Amino acid sequence: MTEATIGTSAFDRDTAVTAQGEGVYGADLSAQWTIGHAVNGGYLLALLGRALGDALPHPDPFTITAHYLTASRPGPATVRTTAVRAGRTLSTGAASLLQRDEDGREVERIRVLASYGDLAALPDDVRTSAKPPQIPPYESCLGARDGMDPSAVPPITHQIDLRLDPATVGWAVGAPSGRGEMRGWFGLADGRDHDPLSLLLAVDALPPTAFELGLSGWVPTVELTVHVRRRPAPGPVRVAVTTRNLAGGFLEEDADVWDSEDRLVAQSRQLARALPA
Template sequence: MAYAAARAAIGDSEFDRDTAVTARPGEPGTYDADLSAGWTIIRAVNGGYLLAMVGRALRAALPHPDPISITAHYLTASEPGPAVIRTETVRAGRTMSTGQASLYQRAEDGREVERIRVVAAYGDLGALPDDVRTTAQPPAMPPYEACVSSSDAPEGVANPVVGSTAILDRLDLRLDPATAGWALGAPSGAGDMRGWLGLADGRDHDAMSLLLAVDALPPTAFDLGLAGWVPTLELTVHLRCKPAPGPVRVSLTTRNLAGGLLEEDAQVWDSASRLVAQSRQLARAPRP
């Protein structure tokens, strides 16, 4: 099959293989994909993984390589299995292009169901000016070696990352102990989550994996003392520059939960202490 060939051609990175898309012959701007069960949380496919897959389709469709700003609305829960992504070029300029895309899957009755709709501006992160004027600072957290992974959980205690989920096997995630108290039944109530994040196979981060990184940590709702699924309704990501090699530091904060909804703001810092990505998402709080 064409899709299997495309996956094999990408290389050894599990993330790259599992976010591969292949152009559908005779249908310009249309791409076939396969949502991997390896990137699920309980039964739902992770939203950052989905965004990276749609981001790849837009990269293939647009004349510029990198998402600069990308916004996704999650319409229905995605499931592992075949999917189709339809893209549209809205505008193509000299330094920036804009496109939109939707990912669809077939329901049991054969209907095509839209899962996620995306609008994005693409450019070239490598061509951006290097002038930086910022008051933002990397999150204060212990070094990688002093943070906790899923293997650090005492026997009989909840996983300090996020329970039993397939996505954990794909990630190298180390949480700041100050934001992991919820796993021991002692959430801080501050709505914070921080950690080091890499991919388990050692692949360095790039623009596509940063789309995953902003949605890869446990939800801040856990630090608020809330347990359960926190489905994303909308997610906007701004990419600022190409990340340096090595794991990134991710900081998540929630400062307002009202009407059953919460916001989650993310900052992603690379190994050179540069702010490489920012995001905000709106999500449903876990229901009692």
């Protein structure tokens, strides 16, 4: 099978937006990116990121923060964008994703504030103490559908190529480590290389760290902030997610994304609820 390229992938098709007026875009949320009945938050952020990239004068998300207000469902949606400020280096904009409820009323699902720039224009100087995660080779890691009942496999797992570090999947056999860590190789199933928009998906595509803490319920995102640091090199990325504190039914997840050249290309933090099973 010929691998997809940026622009021809299912990811590009399913995050496409259509201009409907000044700052307003139509979208169709695909059921192929769902877990249970809800649409994945990283996929939704990438769709909103695409709309903002069209509405603003700069091409790439540098920082994007989303508050998830209500659960999105597959089907038609509207994205409304507002340009807040446009400077030489960065432009800032806001966006909201809305859908109609059963009574035809418009409901806001997500609200985003983001600053965009040009990643290609950044200098090459890097000074960091961050180190890539130690993950076994791709072929030694576990696929997202390995050992699962085919009838219980979430649709999103058919759209991504996720290989989890065996040290972080004890939850799958009833033996969670209690460490609140999740690590793995991440790519798109059709072979499309990564770009800044797909990094917005990557930070929210692994199973919740709550599973390794011994919880098994739904973990919906309340707020997610992503910093895109560089354009990723071709090939799969490595994602490492950690949680240090679960309290009062809420936890944080910190994610680092590294490309095939051992460069830190994205970072994120989210606040999520840990709901009972």
